[in-house]
Amino acid sequence: MSPRAAWRLESLGFSEVYDYVDGKNDWMSAGLPTEGTNAQHPRAGDVARKDVPTCALTEKLGDVKARVRAQGWDAVVVVNASRVVFGLLRAKELEKDPELLIEQAMRPGPSTFRTFVALHEMLHKMVDHKLESSVISTSDGRLVGLLLQEDVAAALEKDK
Amino acid sequence: MTDTAAKEKCKGCNREIDVCAFCQEPGCPAAICYSCQNIELKQTLPHPHTHGG
């Protein structure tokens, strides 16, 4: 629809008109700042834990579990060298056979969510679906962080 | 032999889905399809949508 606006502006005499075809969705999906009423409230990308542990497909579950637990976490995101998300291990997956490779033990292709999703929407969904955590990623699939339900609730309380 | 496994239904649009798009857990009581989820989380705009102001 922005093409119609661009062409109409040209017909109205504007001589240099550009069309940002990927639009606001692209801009926000890239985690870039916006202005407006929503921008004044924290969103998923603001609250997601950027320091969530990560691991590779070919690592051994036992090794990863030891490392993750030593860091005080019970979740780890499986990524490649470009931080593209391949899988997720929560407490249940971490308790599997330690000899398994990560790619055998992980939950493959987890749902991920954009940085700009409103916190109250995420909390509502995480409670309804009984999810303690959700992966936040960019539109090209790269890990931003892990959003914890407890952090979302705390941030919403603070934002009141 | 027929597949008698019950299909999930999206709570938003009632379409049959393989698994809940949000949690990917079979038997989720709040199962939702990918399209409805994207609209509810405002990761997309519903179609059709107006542009006229």
Add this chain to the structure above:
Amino acid sequence: MPKEIRREEVRKLVAAGAQLVEVLPSPEYEEDHLPGAIHVPLRKIDSDARTVLDGGRPVIVYCWDTA
């Protein structure tokens, strides 16, 4: 013919003085818009563009996405 551009070019053009215009309707604009974007809903382009926008500067229009 309007030129289609990507995100990086948007940033460069805006830095060089281009006007950003969101053509979505009111609730969407008020909730979130690109920094500095002017609101001219599509149906108001005919009536408002010439008064709201500077005809001597480049203009970048955008919507939600390609739909």
